[in-house]
Amino acid sequence: MSIANLPAIRVCRSDWNKDRVVGQKHPLMPKHVWAIPMRLVIVENHRDLALFNLASDSKLRGCDLVKLKVTDIYT
Incomplete structure (x- = not known):
């Protein structure tokens, strides 16, 4: 049996x-x-302000900032 081409x-x-x-x-x-x-x-x-300041100071991308932990920053 063959199937017809629909x-x-x-x-x-x-x-x-x-x-x-x-x-x-365009850039900001x-x-x-x-x-x-x-x-x-x-x-x-305060949280978003800290992330914005860290991103602008360190030139990190958003995906890199999300991976950071407090222990990576706090010594």
Whole structure:
């Protein structure tokens, strides 16, 4: 018994990135970088402020910061 060749069924969905900006983004301007810690101080988010300061001082990426433990920093 042979199976007849059926036409391919395609779902009509739009692209997930249609009308969105894709690719490399522009870097942050210095005034935006200075605004981030000020906002974190205002909302008293000490953890994110410490991570932001550590990232900017050490030039680590976000994925590297997440892997850090307190024992790696605190001596």
